[in-house]
Amino acid sequence: MKSDVVIIGGSAAGLMAAVTLKKRSSEKTVTVIRDVVKTPVPCGIPYIYGIMGQVDKDLIPDQLFIDQGIKILQKEVTDIDRAKKEVIFADEGRVSYDKLIIGTGSKPFVPPLPGIDKANVFTVHKDTNCLKKVYRALEPARNVVVIGGGFIGVEMAEQIAMMGQKAGAEKTVTVVEMLPRCLMLACEEDFCLEIEGELKKLGITVKTNCQAGEITGRDKVEGVKLADGEVLAADAVIIGIGAQANIDLAVKCGLAANSRGGIMVDKYMQTEDPDIFAAGDCATKFSCITGKPSGIRLASVACGEGMIAASNLDEKKRETLGALGAFSTMVGQRAVAAAGLTTKAATEEGIDFVIGEATAPNRHPGHLPGAIPDMKIKLLFRKDNGQVIGGHVSGGEAASDMVNIIAVAIQAHLTAEQLAVMQYATHPLMTSSPLSYHVMLAAENASVKLS
Amino acid sequence: MKSDVVIIGGSAAGLMAAVTLKKRSSEKTVTVIRDVVKTPVPCGIPYIYGIMGQVDKDLIPDQLFIDQGIKILQKEVTDIDRAKKEVIFADEGRVSYDKLIIGTGSKPFVPPLPGIDKANVFTVHKDTNCLKKVYRALEPARNVVVIGGGFIGVEMAEQIAMMGQKAGAEKTVTVVEMLPRCLMLACEEDFCLEIEGELKKLGITVKTNCQAGEITGRDKVEGVKLADGEVLAADAVIIGIGAQANIDLAVKCGLAANSRGGIMVDKYMQTEDPDIFAAGDCATKFSCITGKPSGIRLASVACGEGMIAASNLDEKKRETLGALGAFSTMVGQRAVAAAGLTTKAATEEGIDFVIGEATAPNRHPGHLPGAIPDMKIKLLFRKDNGQVIGGHVSGGEAASDMVNIIAVAIQAHLTAEQLAVMQYATHPLMTSSPLSYHVMLAAENASVKLS
Numbered sequence: 001m002k003s004d005v006v007i008i009g010g011s012a013a014g015l016m017a018a019v020t021l022k023k024r025s026s027e028k029t030v031t032v033i034r035d036v037v038k039t040p041v042p043c044g045i046p047y048i049y050g051i052m053g054q055v056d057k058d059l060i061p062d063q064l065f066i067d068q069g070i071k072i073l074q075k076e077v078t079d080i081d082r083a084k085k086e087v088i089f090a091d092e093g094r095v096s097y098d099k100l101i102i103g104t105g106s107k108p109f110v111p112p113l114p115g116i117d118k119a120n121v122f123t124v125h126k127d128t129n130c131l132k133k134v135y136r137a138l139e140p141a142r143n144v145v146v147i148g149g150g151f152i153g154v155e156m157a158e159q160i161a162m163m164g165q166k167a168g169a170e171k172t173v174t175v176v177e178m179l180p181r182c183l184m185l186a187c188e189e190d191f192c193l194e195i196e197g198e199l200k201k202l203g204i205t206v207k208t209n210c211q212a213g214e215i216t217g218r219d220k221v222e223g224v225k226l227a228d229g230e231v232l233a234a235d236a237v238i239i240g241i242g243a244q245a246n247i248d249l250a251v252k253c254g255l256a257a258n259s260r261g262g263i264m265v266d267k268y269m270q271t272e273d274p275d276i277f278a279a280g281d282c283a284t285k286f287s288c289i290t291g292k293p294s295g296i297r298l299a300s301v302a303c304g305e306g307m308i309a310a311s312n313l314d315e316k317k318r319e320t321l322g323a324l325g326a327f328s329t330m331v332g333q334r335a336v337a338a339a340g341l342t343t344k345a346a347t348e349e350g351i352d353f354v355i356g357e358a359t360a361p362n363r364h365p366g367h368l369p370g371a372i373p374d375m376k377i378k379l380l381f382r383k384d385n386g387q388v389i390g391g392h393v394s395g396g397e398a399a400s401d402m403v404n405i406i407a408v409a410i411q412a413h414l415t416a417e418q419l420a421v422m423q424y425a426t427h428p429l430m431t432s433s434p435l436s437y438h439v440m441l442a443a444e445n446a447s448v449k450l451s
Numbered sequence: 452m453k454s455d456v457v458i459i460g461g462s463a464a465g466l467m468a469a470v471t472l473k474k475r476s477s478e479k480t481v482t483v484i485r486d487v488v489k490t491p492v493p494c495g496i497p498y499i500y501g502i503m504g505q506v507d508k509d510l511i512p513d514q515l516f517i518d519q520g521i522k523i524l525q526k527e528v529t530d531i532d533r534a535k536k537e538v539i540f541a542d543e544g545r546v547s548y549d550k551l552i553i554g555t556g557s558k559p560f561v562p563p564l565p566g567i568d569k570a571n572v573f574t575v576h577k578d579t580n581c582l583k584k585v586y587r588a589l590e591p592a593r594n595v596v597v598i599g600g601g602f603i604g605v606e607m608a609e610q611i612a613m614m615g616q617k618a619g620a621e622k623t624v625t626v627v628e629m630l631p632r633c634l635m636l637a638c639e640e641d642f643c644l645e646i647e648g649e650l651k652k653l654g655i656t657v658k659t660n661c662q663a664g665e666i667t668g669r670d671k672v673e674g675v676k677l678a679d680g681e682v683l684a685a686d687a688v689i690i691g692i693g694a695q696a697n698i699d700l701a702v703k704c705g706l707a708a709n710s711r712g713g714i715m716v717d718k719y720m721q722t723e724d725p726d727i728f729a730a731g732d733c734a735t736k737f738s739c740i741t742g743k744p745s746g747i748r749l750a751s752v753a754c755g756e757g758m759i760a761a762s763n764l765d766e767k768k769r770e771t772l773g774a775l776g777a778f779s780t781m782v783g784q785r786a787v788a789a790a791g792l793t794t795k796a797a798t799e800e801g802i803d804f805v806i807g808e809a810t811a812p813n814r815h816p817g818h819l820p821g822a823i824p825d826m827k828i829k830l831l832f833r834k835d836n837g838q839v840i841g842g843h844v845s846g847g848e849a850a851s852d853m854v855n856i857i858a859v860a861i862q863a864h865l866t867a868e869q870l871a872v873m874q875y876a877t878h879p880l881m882t883s884s885p886l887s888y889h890v891m892l893a894a895e896n897a898s899v900k901l902s
């Protein structure tokens with residue numbers, strides 16, 4: 001079998017690469033190979049357990065891609081024969097390629113905790129069969145401990161609590177986070193506190209500055225012993241403490257890669273083999289703000305890299321801007337969103353910056369339906385050139401699109417002064433007043449400090 | 452009486468100028484003079500009649516500004532003595548100024564229709580007393596005709612229909628629009644059709660390509676006779692066909708101004724008198740896209756100009772980028788938003804452009820709560836340099852913030868290629884998938900055409 005382009009991996013990076021190829025080089029045959037039967041929507045996984053109530057409701061529909069002429073194969077890839085330019089399957093079949101894109105993603109970190117291999121202790125794999133096992137274990141569980149208070153941990157905790165409520169059998173859910181706050185790597189502390197507050201309102205216990213020491217129980221988990229000696233009862237444990245690049249295949253075929261950063265790629269997402277590109281969680285990244293190596297692994301970054309890799313197969317046309325951490329989530333009634341650096345991260349980078357903040361209702365007047373009286377924004381600007389390096393929003397569902405104004409501004413190197421004097425659409429039923437549109441007001445407040 | 456800065460006009464431009472001064476030059480005394488008792492939120496006016504149900508619920512709170520040290524005076528200004536640098540009141544009082552900002556806004560266009568002065572025929576003034584008169588007339592009205600299908604007309608029609616429903620006495624509401632579609636000056640035709648569809652779902656009759664010829668009735672309006680002879684029964688008529696600069700005071704004190712464009716100002720919002728600035732609907736504007744004179748009158752533009760005028764009083768520091776038409780509205784269940792040029796306007800300007808479009812749900816997977824399956828975006832990019840010159844969004848409440856990504860991109864002269872390779876925050880509960888985030892996808896679709 002032969003395909004002009006073979007893509008290993010059927011999630012964000014791989015699918016985006018495939019779509020981009022069909023858009024830009026429609027004559028090429030494109031084959032996406034994945035080892036799972038179906039591909040879950042990765043960011044949707046937590047919502048399986050609460051809102052959706054079913055693993056099979058969280059699928060990326062294959063047909064959408066098949067309709068674009070993309071071939072999808074379910075195969076386990078065991079090796080790449082770079083000399084013959086062939087991908088080798090576990091069933092000994094092969095597919096040859098002109099160009100290969102590796103999008104093998106990441107594997108969840110498994111902490112070296114005593115007892116971690118007991119039954120009902122799970123990391124979150126992007127595989128429907130694994131997700132169904134988790135579902136079956138969570139359903140009857142009364143006590144659930146979530147280790148890790150990042151996005152996945154916080155969202156899982158919220159949705160597991162909802163799972164119990166929907167079933168009329170409330171679960172005792174505890175989040176255990178090593179850092180002083182949940183979401184702290186991405187969000188400002190005051191925004192983290194808002195989300196912790198929402199979790200508490202939902203009856204979830206949040207334990208920060210807190211480390212798990214041991215998983216207790218016989219074959220099956222019975223508790224999580226914390227570093228301070230306290231033991232939390234647990235019928236099931238979810239571990240969400242991050243992910244590392246899945247470089248197994250790349251290493252096997254001799255491509256330069258390291259387990260921390262991923263498969264070595266240049267700005268064109270090309271590996272040291274000119275016919276092989278890598279994109280997404282499995283590839284090395286640098287920060288679009290500092291230019292330094294970045295550990296950010298996000299579907300949005302993966303999509304961007306998949307698009308860039310696919311655009312460069314025949315000719316180097318597009319460079320990555322570097323990875324931008326642009327996140328959002330909604331917990332309870334509150335959305336928080338972030339793009340770029342936090343105060344803590346910028347300080348650690350040694351960047352001299354000023355902060356511009358604004359709080360205003362997301363409606364005007366502020367009593368209109370759907371009003372959130374205290375929608376907040378916090379923007380960070382470099383002192384030396386005024387450029388925005390971070391933005392944090394909390395409020396309602398529009399927070400996610402508002403933070404993308406900042407995401408664009410960061411990637412286009414816009415300044416406080418530029419964002420302050422720009423004009424923005426406003427509407428009584430959807431935004432704050434034009435006198436206090438969050439982005440403008442925070443930028444102006446920073447611009448005053450910079451002038 | 453003396454104030455370092457006197458601002459005539461207490462709406463968007465005036466208040467933004469005052470706030471900016473208190474932020475940037477807190478030692479200056481700032482007095483805002485207005486002729487109305489209270490200032491309505493201008494964009495909120497339509498919602499008085501439906502959602503709010505009361506004129507006094509749509510007020511800009513004075514206290515917010517008083518707390519910042521701004522003095523607010525209710526006075527009718529009759530003249531400006533430029534030689535003495537004094538503003539003269541109808542009650543013969545005076546206030547002297549070092550610097551003066553004129554923000555006298557606009558006056559609704561009154562079409563030369565026979566019968567226009569009959570009772571219960573209203574244009575929309577930003578004055579609570581006038582708005583209360585309109586309220587009292589609309590309450591008992593069974594048949595209401597709205598002349599003009601721009602933003603104000605469409606929103607008034609929707610809210611008047613709601614007023615009837617809330618009272619349990621449905622009103623027959625008709626919108627009469629001269630152009631082929633409602634909202635056509637701001638929005639793409641397919642987006643206009645969506646809004647017309649929403650109006651129709653609410654039982655409102657939409658008559659496009661249709662001109663009012665005469666207001667019939669004795670003293671009080673009884674009907675609107677259309678150019679084709681049809682007569683629409685009407686107990687009340689609302690006219691919302693646009694506004695013209697209120698230049699009366701400027702003309703009276705000898706400042707260069709014309710009734711079409713407004714008070715002549717430079718890029719610093721300075722009039723020909725170096726001590727007098729003008730901002731908002733009363734001031735001349737140019738388009739930030741074409742550089743040509745612009746008739747756009749929006750609170751968002753006024754706020755920007757107020758900020759710029761206030762920043763330049765002592766030293767010319769900030770230039771306006773030119774007016775950007777950035778709008779949004781929500782009618783029934785659909786939000787539409789626009790920034791910059793429509794296809795029609797760009798064509799009329801002789802600009803060669805390509806369009807990038809995308810349609811995707813605003814959730815992923817697309818069945819999550821709050822999903823709008825067909826959230827749409829349409830972007831216009833110049834063929835010569837790839838820069839974005841227009842963006843149109845329809846969907847849910849986040850449309851308003853999504854269009855502001857485009858507003859920023861237009862004002863920063865970003866290209867299709869830049870917007871395509873950028874990364875954007877996405878979340879299952881708030882946005883489309885990262886594979887199909889609207890801005891990215893539409894920009895990539897255009898970039899393919901441009902490459």
